[in-house]
Amino acid sequence: MANIVIVEDDHFLREELQHILQKEGYSVVSISTFDAPVEAIIQANPSLVLLDLNLPDMSGFQICRTLKAKGVGPILVLTARNQLRDELHALELGADDFLNKPCHPKRLIARIEKLQQLYATMPRLLKWAQFTLDERGNILYAAQQSVALSENEAIMMKLFINNSPAIVTKEQLFIELWGSSEFVDENILQVNMTRLRKTLDKVGMSRSIKTVRGIGYQLIGGETS
Amino acid sequence: MANIVIVEDDHFLREELQHILQKEGYSVVSISTFDAPVEAIIQANPSLVLLDLNLPDMSGFQICRTLKAKGVGPILVLTARNQLRDELHALELGADDFLNKPCHPKRLIARIEKLQQLYATMPRLLKWAQFTLDERGNILYAAQQSVALSENEAIMMKLFINNSPAIVTKEQLFIELWGSSEFVDENILQVNMTRLRKTLDKVGMSRSIKTVRGIGYQLIGGETS
DNA sequence: TCAAACCTTACGCCAACTGTAAGAGTAATT
């Protein structure tokens, strides 16, 4: 379902954009910058975010970076300030495309469709240090080689990469794997850790996961053994 | 290895672009439009193609479409004619981004890096019509949705996409699936075809594979049912 | 040295994938 979130302060513009997009058959949610936007956006689970940078403060860039870190879909940035600096900054912070206002509706639509297409087609890659995880195929690239991960292994690896280099607590793992930290035997976690480690060894990433006694585990920027 | 191909007729501009990119550490190959460009480009195996649309004839668009069909990496189109029509057309034909000349070097670099990032590493994507097959993860993207393919299904789909719109003979399928067309019950092929078709139906691609009585099968540019 | 925390291995269940078999459906030909 093509579900677009518009983040825009100007009420008039918001209506206009919404109208354009809806005419194309998109379902649209508009959010003003003041409505705790990041949480609201994530909850809307958009297939694309249309982010206006006309915001008085620098918060637009911050939103951009946060959204990207959270793995929210493609971000298309709009701005009226025709400045190269803004464009570079936005792209660097994770925006996937950039358009100046005013912008012809057809151009806007074309760019939106292109982004959706790129995102739908492209592997979603999660990176940290020498690890790259393809979230769709559950394939882990490390150094030169790659391995297929099982579902559980991928969930854990995702957690580790997302939190690295911080420690991932056992509770986080429980929640991510089984939805709750209650009523679950601790051993099952250890078994899954063993399995993940064994799989990592296949690509020469021995000892990449350190155990933090009593707390949890930690992915460390390992060496090729 | 970041390997960029520039397709540009103007000798002076070509030098300039090449210079800019090489300063950023890219390895660059320049190709003029007359050097049977498509084959040359494919052979260079670029991680990005910089395509100038200043070409006298309409051949630039044609190159764009052909490259995309062959699964060559991201295509960034440059043009001096600041026309919305060109941009829409290029994007529609498979270009991944579009910039007007003159273009600030920093902007060019930023866009190139963004595209590379989106495309990320290696994945060999196979495309035909509305089908895109990720050969690593055996994931098929069609229209908006995607499905996981089993090993056999992926092998078959790969054959179909590589040969489309030509007919794929039963023998080709036998060879690809079981190494030989001898000593194999024909029924097993039919069963696998049924299964592939059922899987394609999941992404709304009904009737995408036509059977050619006595010969084989054929992937056709289907509709979203 | 001792106990808590952690690791490993083996086992069985389950789901997904694949090939086999048998019968039903379909298209071309007479």
Place this chain on the structure above:
DNA sequence: AATTACTCTTACAGTTGGCGTAAGGTTTGA
């Protein structure tokens, strides 16, 4: 319309891989 060759579908069983359980071994740190 009947025949026949070709194709499709469904059900079944063997195999494999992922997962959780259980039980015993190993490490860590006081």
